Amino acid sequence: MPTELVSLRPNVRDNGLMAIDDMLCMHCGACVGTCPTNAIFLNEVYLTFNEDCTQCGMCVKVCPVGAIDYPHGHKLTQLK
């Protein structure tokens, strides 16, 4: 019997600059302090990127839980 997945909680927010997986993010701020252009905003509930983002990728590497990725369609993205 094949198993069918009947619901999927959308958890990746992709604003075209960067994609954030809200279910993984621990709100630790490692990316915020690392960002060279101060483009990341963090509060207790979510993380956002603004237009100052240069897609340098420092946040992707520093994120200890892999919650940040390049946006959909970017050549370095690991998103399916």
Place this chain on the structure above:
Amino acid sequence: MTLKYDVVVVGAGPAGSSAARYAALGGCNTLMIEKRQEIGSPVRCGEGIARHFLDDCGIPYENKWVAQEVKGAKIISPAGNVLKIDEKHAGNEVGIVLERDAFDKACAKLAAKAGSEIWVKTTAVGLLKDDGRVTGVRVKRLEEEFNIEADCVVAADGYESQVGRWAGMKTLMKAGDITGTLQYRLTNIEPDPDFPHYCEFFLGTCAPAGYIWVFPKDECTANVGLGISLDRLKNKMDLKMYLDAFCKKDPRMKRAQFLDMVTGGVSTCPPIKETVRDGIAMVGDAARHIDPITGGGIGNGCLAGMILGKVLSEIKERGGTYSKEDLQPYEKGWRAELEETLYRNWMAKNKLVTLSDEDFDKIIATLSTAGIEKLSVHAMLKVIKERHPDLVAKFADMI
């Protein structure tokens, strides 16, 4: 709605609490704000601190924030050579393993007792400025957003500090001076003659340009974490890959289970150029007061916070204006206490990250037979110079 305080501290970590406490003790009308709903939680720390900092900063010892007291540090090379160092000489992270959430609350209590107001769930969303001078903060507290005027704003908002950046201070770091960290709190760890009596540090390629730590919390629980320099991380989730590989290899952790997972960023940069401007001062992680070799910052933060708090009280007492000049005693004060060590350790770190696994094996083997008294960079280099002149060529300019 507009409020007015002498001092507003942004961030209720140990550094912020320490600054608020000593400012309030000196008669400043002080407010400390914290964005989280609970001070000290979630923990973002390896939780090690040297005992002497508690005396230095006047923090009375309390059992409730002590998880484990250790005898010293064990430094372990890739091949398994061990260097044991007595707690007194083992640097600023070894001595007490804290319950950091309780410790932060205890620090905040001391601030409250001294007369400081504390608000939680209050986020600083902007700085108020008048002709280049900081005059207060704009905060969001639950659903309200309003201005708080302050003669001096203290930026104690941690690694991700925004307040200092808003004031125009340069806190950016190069990739080589940023360390990404990941820590598991594991329980059901198998006994070992030295566990839980030592803080362990594993060097080498298990954590490139960083180290893995095992800090015992009780007889079967430990904080197992690692820090790796950002310029050595190639892909996302590299940190997890290295830590999982370590846990799999260590026989004590065969049946270990998770209690907690902690992440964060740590600065391992040289001391920054300026920490005060008109009406604002930075302290703790925000001011990059972290030791670049160990990544430890609790003690340095408390110490710098205390210096700042005392300076703020002095300014209040003589009716000063909290201008950049008025705040210079703080700038000079923390530099006198910390700057040389921070700079020296940053230089040493830059050399250490170039060493290979074989180099570490040789160095640890040498040091463990030499019986060095104190784990100072200088003492170590002297021993290595005597036995392995080839290795020390890299450090020649530091001796």
